[in-house]
Amino acid sequence: MGIQRIAMITDFGPGPYVGQVLLRLNALVPVVPVVDLVSDLTPFRPDLAAYLLPALVRDTPAGTLFLCVVDPGVGGARSALAVAADGNWFVGPDNGLLAVVARRAKDLRIQRVAWRPDWTSDSFHGRDIFAPIAAGLCLGDGLEGQDVSPSSLAGWDGSPDLAKVVYVDRYGNLIVGWRAAGLDRRARLQIGPLELPYARTFCEVPVGAGFWYEDGFGLVEVAVNQGRADRAFGLEPGNDLGPPRF
Amino acid sequence: MGIQRIAMITDFGPGPYVGQVLLRLNALVPVVPVVDLVSDLTPFRPDLAAYLLPALVRDTPAGTLFLCVVDPGVGGARSALAVAADGNWFVGPDNGLLAVVARRAKDLRIQRVAWRPDWTSDSFHGRDIFAPIAAGLCLGDGLEGQDVSPSSLAGWDGSPDLAKVVYVDRYGNLIVGWRAAGLDRRARLQIGPLELPYARTFCEVPVGAGFWYEDGFGLVEVAVNQGRADRAFGLEPGNDLGPPRF
């Protein structure tokens, strides 16, 4: 199956940056649907987004090209990657953002893309470099570049899971970079001096109680029934959850 | 007229939840346009959203399927509804969210949908249950389920209008769950000790003055010319407006 749609994963926020990329893509590949999957990732933290990315992808339909842009700085030098992994495609900077999704892939091909457009701004590489590369892949263009080995990726040698908050959603739930699938449900999650029990979902604990559960992305998520876990525990993206003694 | 488009009405916020539903729908019904109509409804308050819903629908084109997800809790048990009402369709949980739109419909059919996909997450029913039901309706699938009487809906016996703030918009205007059409323009709206007069629109009152008017949805809306009514009156969604002595 070829590329059916593009999904954007960025830290661009609510302003004009997502829209400018959408317009560029619409001009380059007008027949390909584009979805703004998430644009409020923590700015400058590809290390956190890397562990959210495979979870975001898990339950999305195959045949999707994920255009991923989260950078630790703006305008820094890093190469552009085009990754084919288990039936999906990923385009983004080589700064660790794509490392976890690549590491977990069974079927993997990584290309370092040397092609650049004639003109780019100094700062808006999402619009000027990565979007045209994504469009080129949709069009089947042979983009100038070379296949590289996975171990050459930035961040390739990171930990399998990450015991940090990687995202806080609008309800104040804390999404952790740790896959829930293999965890014993009797385990407790340590937050400072507290130990949170597992619950299948919100309605199984009293109002105001904290717990961890397997969220809709397959990750450990910390929540408070009818409350905000971020405020209850004073945590934000990047915070450590203590030794992960699940 | 059949289903021309899908509009999402949720409390999902700015994160990845809307995007995940958009991707799922794109895979299931790629030719149907999907619009994220509103995603910042007050979390956990279907009782408020219920009175905003018919107002949001009033001036949208017919032939729209509204995919509505606002839940008081997460993962709780409630059945799934598919409602056909006056030329539009509504899919959502049976928790009162669809009760007002159903109650006001002249032409109404309500189905309790028993069909469930093979797998669902415990928490993300918007993506895993309601979106596939919406797609099934678009495709003309005969979804397993049964017609039920309107009076069996949760929230069916609620009040005709609701004298509460149901939404605060980005300008700080307070949208009230009360239809403006039948109200005498000489009436005053009581907020605590204050009594606000009617004005046709902002430009008809002095800068800083509070007033009520009929908004673009046909509801009573409280505003302050060139100011924020939410701060001026200290009100937020769910707050009572005192006895509705319009």
Add this chain to the structure above:
Amino acid sequence: MGIQRIAMITDFGPGPYVGQVLLRLNALVPVVPVVDLVSDLTPFRPDLAAYLLPALVRDTPAGTLFLCVVDPGVGGARSALAVAADGNWFVGPDNGLLAVVARRAKDLRIQRVAWRPDWTSDSFHGRDIFAPIAAGLCLGDGLEGQDVSPSSLAGWDGSPDLAKVVYVDRYGNLIVGWRAAGLDRRARLQIGPLELPYARTFCEVPVGAGFWYEDGFGLVEVAVNQGRADRAFGLEPGNDLGPPRF
């Protein structure tokens, strides 16, 4: 080249207003793609948006109709404009919002649109007046109205550039209404008692240092490497940057 797509530029915020316009447009011109380019412009400030508009347009593909709605008040009287400028189209209120883009155009035609739909709400002219005008242009309808001279536009006699903050992005960067192209890179930008130097991009200054650079829109932008310029300098949209001694 005709109209290929519509892009929305508004101060409507994250609520239901953008979605209602998207639904209206989908019903009127279902084959035309619509992108929400930016919806978080400073409320009630067309004077600021006017200087951001040509910058937003600079790197978007030609053949785009920009549906622009930012109003100083709500429901006030001002005429509706349809502007054709250098291969793009603009629809919006005659309140200065379109004046800068018109002033800089080489190829310009301005029409004052007298056509109105049978019914409109008192407040939501974006949905009820401007969206149908945009759709009419897409359909090639001859909208009732008349060509007018550029000098009759509100705001036509404004300054060429504006030394004010016109937008603050999600990273806290301050976008200034001043084109960077002609500026000497040795110039310093004055903010109160401070004088900021130029840098090509973030990675060329120390962490925490403030600087100005040419942003991805071609405007002067004030930033702090790995910091928030809005907080560092205490500035927000509309604030003056002192005499522009670039």
